[in-house]
Amino acid sequence: QSALTQPASVSGPPGQSITISCTGTSSDIGTYNLVSWYQQHPGKAPKLIIYEDNKRPSGVSNRFSGSKSGNTASLTISGLQAEDEADYCCCSYAGSRSYAVFGGGTKVTVL
């Protein structure tokens, strides 16, 4: 059982926006502005797409955005494209409990 809770799957047609939630606790997401999100295509390594809650690394599409409210972080993918079909995983700093805790991952399907 993962430390952070994500829905197992989310889907949407091309062009639509979808949002993936990531729920933690006041000991991780709720305290630190250190949530990151990773995209992982089958058989590939994870790729950083959001860090420090809402910052995008250079080269990552602005269709990806991050936000947070209380103990829940969210990743929104706008203008869904076929290439966005992948697994998405959240991660948060958890203070003295652990350097990094991950969510179970969400499979995004483009209908």
Added chain:
Amino acid sequence: QITLKESGPTLVKPTQTLTLTCTVSGFSLSTSGVGVAWIRQPPGKALEWLALIYWDDDDLYSPSLRSRLTITKDTSENQVVLTMTNMDPVDTATYYCAHIPRSYTRHFDYWGQGTLVTVSS
């Protein structure tokens, strides 16, 4: 261009010790603030952070695996080594090493391709 590459055995027997090497390029392991972490992913399951080491040799371990892990680095060889003792079939996973850009950050901006380790007799 930052790259990381994992190497090590693909198959280990239960109770054996696993030694994995991460060879890095495009950055120096002695650059202030830089770190390298190990993260694993069992087949079809979630990512799990294992350990990390910083440029100044400061290290951190997953509380649940601390007693079995050791992380070291060889700056001259551009390598970070992870050892895990007493391997068990539940440790079967793809093991990744990843770059940490600054000591005050908590994200992994570059990842290796991963290496699948199977634990079986």
